[in-house]
Amino acid sequence: MRIIINAVLLILSITSCAQDSTQINMKTLSDISNLYQEITHYPIEPHYGIYVSSSNTNFEVRINDIPVFLEYEFITNDISPKGSYFPINLAISKSGIQKIEVRMYPSYNRETQQLETSLNNAQVIIDVVKREYNTSKKEYGDEEVLLNLSSPIEKNKVSKKTKFIYPELKEYIFDANFEALVPYDIKILEKAQNLITTDPEEIKKITEELLIAYNEIWQIYDQNKVSQYADLIYNKEKRAAQQLFFSESDSKKRVEQLLTSGRIVKEGYKMMSFKNFKLRFYANGKIVTLVYDEIGQVGRNKSVLRSKGDSRKSYYSLFYKPINSDEFILY
Structure with missing residues (x-):
């Protein structure tokens, strides 16, 4: 009996030590706020971004097959002016030729509560721009337009109005290339498994495995669980800090954005259950995610990891699986 008791105590001691070691190695919010000390800075730090204008279409913009802009379930009448700026460094892993792709789909009509039957009068215009930050002078240079990308249109000679030249289509995809020169080289996806498949059984299998990771995060x-949250997102945040060249103030500001009054999910909001979702592949199969997929509802094609309060909030959930690993990790 004494031998058994001693063995149990030994096992408990080992388990306790392992847990203590895990706790010691866990990253904290303090670690994230100090990420500016962990990254490399350069004399010239390039920041790439896009400006988006659109009319009468649901659409998304991808850089190197990574989503940088998603807009679904809306309808407008006129082309909007030069839209908001969206940084795209997070989709650029190294210097070279980058691919930008725009995927257009019929818009959602709030009056009929149905998708439009085609892309009639749809239009998207994208400007790819670059600004360089001089670290010694601590100032940005002028913004440079690298590429102007537009859905094909024709102009009425009389009215001078423009319209999409393929109004009968229900989907239109167009793309272009531009060159980006960045001083970093992020190799994470080079070491990730390519999971892309069209086989229903394989899609089901990946979805079920991915749901395990989603449930843990949920x-x-x-x-x-703030401490576990900080550890969960640390590597993702470190990659982002490098690609965006975080300064000390950037890191501190980022930590402030991660919580609201000390909470991961804002007070008064509740995490929503997983339903009406589908598996999506990005980065040519190296990234997977589960997205909400109900036409006419807020958040379509955005993360199924959501909360609901006065409005609905989607949370980041792009995953990859390293080669020779069964674990899904936040990208």
Whole structure:
């Protein structure tokens, strides 16, 4: 009996040590706020971005097959002016030729509560721009337009109005290339498995495996486990800090954005259950995610990891699986 008791105590001691070691190695919000010390800075730091204008279309913009802009379930009448700026460095892993792709789909009509039957009068215009930050002078240079990309249109000679030249289509995809020169080289996806498949059984299998990771994160968010949250997102945040060349103020500001009054999920909001979702592949199969997929509802094609309060909020959930690993990791 004494031998058994001693063995049990030994096992408990080993388990306790392992847990203590895990706790010691866990990253904290303090670590994230100090990420500016962990990244490399350069004399010239290039920042790439896009400006988006659109009319009468649901659409998304991808850089190197990574989503940088998603807009679904809306309808407008006129082309909007030069739109908001969206940084795209997070989709650029190294210097070279980058691919930008725009995927257009019929817009959602709030009056009929149905998708339009075609892309009639649809239009998207994208400007790819670059600004360089001089670290010694601590100032940005002028903004440079690298590429102007537009859905094909024709102009009425009388009215001078423009219209999409393929109004009968229900989908239109167009793309172009531009060159980016960045001083970093992010190799994460080079070491990731290519999971892309069209086989229904394989899609089901990947979805079920991915749901395990989603459920674990759901619990962290729902129970406001801040320490586990910080450890979960640390590597993702470190990659982003490098690609965006975070300064000390950037890092501090980022930590402030991660929580609201000390909470992962804003007070008064509740995590939503997983339903009406589908598996999506990005980065040519190296990234997977589960997205909400109900026509006419806010958040379509955005993360199925969501909360609901006065409005609905989607949370980042792009995953990759390293080669020779069964674990899904936040990208």
